[in-house]
Amino acid sequence: MMKLNKIFIPAAALVALPQMGMAQEAAAAGEAALHTKYILTSLLFLMGGFLVFWMAAGFAMLEAGLVRSKNVTMQLTKNMGLFGFAAIMYWLLGFNLMYPGDGWTITGVLGAFSPTSLEPVGLADTETALDYASVGSDFFFQLMFCATTASIVSGTMAERVKLWPFLLFVVVLTGVIYPIEASWQWGGGWLSEMGFSDFAGSTLVHAAGGFAALAGAIVLGPRIGKYNKDGKVVPIPGSNLALATLGTFILWLGWFGFNGGSQLAMGTIGDIADISRIFANTNMAAAAGAVAALILTQVMFGKVDLTMTLNGALAGLVSITAEPLAPSLFQALIIGGIGGVIVVFAVPMLDRMKIDDVVGAIPVHLIAGFWGTFIVAWTNADASFVTQIIGFAAIGGFVFVVSYVLFLIIKSTVGLRVGEEEEINGLDMAELGMEAYPEFSKG
Amino acid sequence: MMKLNKIFIPAAALVALPQMGMAQEAAAAGEAALHTKYILTSLLFLMGGFLVFWMAAGFAMLEAGLVRSKNVTMQLTKNMGLFGFAAIMYWLLGFNLMYPGDGWTITGVLGAFSPTSLEPVGLADTETALDYASVGSDFFFQLMFCATTASIVSGTMAERVKLWPFLLFVVVLTGVIYPIEASWQWGGGWLSEMGFSDFAGSTLVHAAGGFAALAGAIVLGPRIGKYNKDGKVVPIPGSNLALATLGTFILWLGWFGFNGGSQLAMGTIGDIADISRIFANTNMAAAAGAVAALILTQVMFGKVDLTMTLNGALAGLVSITAEPLAPSLFQALIIGGIGGVIVVFAVPMLDRMKIDDVVGAIPVHLIAGFWGTFIVAWTNADASFVTQIIGFAAIGGFVFVVSYVLFLIIKSTVGLRVGEEEEINGLDMAELGMEAYPEFSKG
């Protein structure tokens, strides 16, 4: 930050323009325009990346607000820990596994195993192709998607999963499972060859996280007391709805980066106008999801349900994520609104199946993720409903089976679930010895 | 996000520069510069827009922190709901009503009624004028201002207004009232013809929200127990000052987008230097408002009042919003500081009038909004004090009268206020059946 001593060589070179001949001037100006594109797309990734990073805080707050106070410290620890491990694993394996370029281990199916290297300091235009963005910005942006996938899992499995076995799963999910399935589409693998379409990850990120969460919920089993002996569902209210609402707003904000950044280019007026469409559609779908859940819970239950409304907004966001660009604002309203409706029906449906999903991540990310993926074919002429279903099933099947097996192995070795007494007393005191709100007496 | 397959046609075209003649090269470079302006201004709107979106979370946290814990779930629900409805109504009616272009229904007074359409996907430079920004980015940015207006109202009317009647008011406010009054100035209507000056909305957004809140507070009446039988004011402390402080910081952050984005252009060095001035002045005014309230409450009451300090910062922000560009940093300090002073005097004044404003939104947004609008003529030679007063009175009169009548109609039909028992027990259990902090016993 020593501004007085900073030297801007390329700027100086441009100042020298009047001394050049006209041809060189024009060429230099054309090159400058090309550089500007490269800068703008890299900037898109950095901005998109920090917005998606912020979603990690959103998941942490949403989940901390929806668990009971006796498990809040643990939920916060899991969220901080999973992001840390995801960042390391995506560097160690994930990025190159997901984007193998020409270096597939099995073409279109399995990438290559190596850590990520960045470009040299002070990159010159002779050292890189200028038609995309800096590797660092791309890595930074993509890393955040990987971490999001893991964040989805932690909410479903809350209040009963052990810390380290959960983090072990996260290591494999973010280092191997997510990068492999994502490579099938975004790495140019077999699904993209087949014509599958998933703009920003309704399937690749959200449903994938949802399938891993589903596998975890099945292997773990429900929380003690969630389903009583008559088979009735016992509601377990979240301890802090202000935090849960904050988390939802954070996620909504981060989603502009999630979907907008997935345009992957900001150097032309077509690109910026597309990013603008994406921002507007993303916002509309979230609003429609929230409003749909607001109205539907009033109609069905006689009173508005805030947590359903929050999940409605999130389901609207997941729904538009597979295709935030092609829809009109009205189509985005329909797509997001149906996402909100889905949540209101899917949450009790899961409970009837005795799958205990603490924060509703499976309805929001998996089921609305399916809806969003399927409905791409409505607004995007290049997609087909059949291919969308095949792609969703392939990703879902792969992630579910691998996750299920992995959870079974963990369960039968180091163990996956805390003891009954620990669960009843709360994971915070039993596992961590630290309460989140030690001074507030419980009602 | 399939980066391998992405094709950047315009980049490719620029790479082809060396094959062109010099004249074409120069023209292409000039065109690229024009495109860059369009991209940068659209980017300003997208960044400004997501920052102002974040203010919706700020209002939610501020209000959740300043109501009693028995009304927190309701306050969160209102904030999530109002944003959802605002987003839909601004698409359905608001944007075109506010910016009619040449299509006024009554010239300069009433725009046109139609939903918003975005530009086509993959916009080409032949399909648009390049002297502004993408429609999507503009819509996204302006939508957030509309939602802000509604957020202001929810704080004042907290702890006693019914959910659906409130949301019904929001629908009309965001779909019709706000867009019409804003069109008078920002849509090129009669107030802008007259020479009124309101850069980012001290009057159009903040005072307008404040006048709607005032109408609501009068029609609703004060909370039970706020003013006792001797006419004394009974303080009702907020339940969570950490949340209220978080909300204030969020609003402060969002305001950089609110005021900075209102420059409406980022394509020239003059524009970026102006945006920089705006950021610096906005921050100075907020700081001065906070410090003024901090010092003044110490001097007047013998101890610092945190909620006054928070509202002082917000009043500083509202005060600078009508003209964040022209003032020097010292003038911004004076303008914002007086905003902070206003709050400290206006809050007890409202209480003496028995107008019960739960969060202090009327002092912050209406009264400091007047101050900010009036004082524009000090620093901006194009403004006159008389015109500023006329413009403020016109907007204020319109919004207040229409809101007042609307609230009366709602009150006499579906009802506006919860029953006495519901109010005493808290809206969360009575209306929603869901507590925000169910595990924490009340002191």
Next chain:
Amino acid sequence: MMKLNKIFIPAAALVALPQMGMAQEAAAAGEAALHTKYILTSLLFLMGGFLVFWMAAGFAMLEAGLVRSKNVTMQLTKNMGLFGFAAIMYWLLGFNLMYPGDGWTITGVLGAFSPTSLEPVGLADTETALDYASVGSDFFFQLMFCATTASIVSGTMAERVKLWPFLLFVVVLTGVIYPIEASWQWGGGWLSEMGFSDFAGSTLVHAAGGFAALAGAIVLGPRIGKYNKDGKVVPIPGSNLALATLGTFILWLGWFGFNGGSQLAMGTIGDIADISRIFANTNMAAAAGAVAALILTQVMFGKVDLTMTLNGALAGLVSITAEPLAPSLFQALIIGGIGGVIVVFAVPMLDRMKIDDVVGAIPVHLIAGFWGTFIVAWTNADASFVTQIIGFAAIGGFVFVVSYVLFLIIKSTVGLRVGEEEEINGLDMAELGMEAYPEFSKG
């Protein structure tokens, strides 16, 4: 925001390109490219600035979460107040003192005393050098670093320091102490002449804040009950770990602006690629710090410690701040990871010295700040270990001695610490008469 009436003169000039001769065309295009660089670097400062502003909220939440509930209102008040005073003092004295240009009072040691002036509204390219960025954006960005330094101090001294004496110290710190020491390096002073290297402020901001905090903690003495008569440390748990975690995520997010913006240029592909490296390395160091503390507390104490993990992430961030550009991702992992390890050892070490640092700011900012500064010489060939130590010692010595003397003067005049009874009852009721959570009974 009157978009219809906005006129873009430079755009219009570019539209006129076809009428110019080729030479003028090329020159105009070259000039446009130069303008674009100026715009992009200014934009970097504005984005970086609002992200670092957000860190003020992060410190407020972190500290509010780590103090006991009886001191939360006070901690929030201090954080809001310190930012307000920092913003005013940095305008009044700080910025010009820190960046004297050619106007040193004592060359390389002491700058000049004058308030900051911004560029005129509607800056033209003839009024400014185009090789850097707008003064407003630069001021806005640098101001946030100054405020950060003060934020660090408030955490350490929490729960016992009086409000106004603390704010008096902040006035001197932000108006004089920080700007002077920072001028030695970033203002082009004697340390930069000597070859000291501190890219974004491990020493200049973080260790400086840490040294001021250390002086304060020594002069203040520990909280009542922190060390019992047997010399044992009594743990005093924070009241709200959800807020503390939120604060950490906010700081992590803001740090992308802190380190990324410190590239001080975004107009070339080399700059944007460097900023991208910085973002990726900053994230890696934070992740590594969190994971290191997570693992180490498990190994050492048999259970994971969330507050150590949060501080581990922050220590990772501080560690990479002196050189976020040169390291590879793997080196960033090592640097940040060791930062996390340092925290786990340094927190109990300070306690053994009976230095009561409420939030762990000294281990995080001072000790990890030393580590980060020292290790620059590992990855940056222009730095030497010896010079790094000298620079650190010079800054640390200066800040510590001046702060210590200032605290002693304050203590012996207006008093620095609240009375015993006030401390036991909590500062909120005793000093402010306002509880942060008035409705929640204490356990």
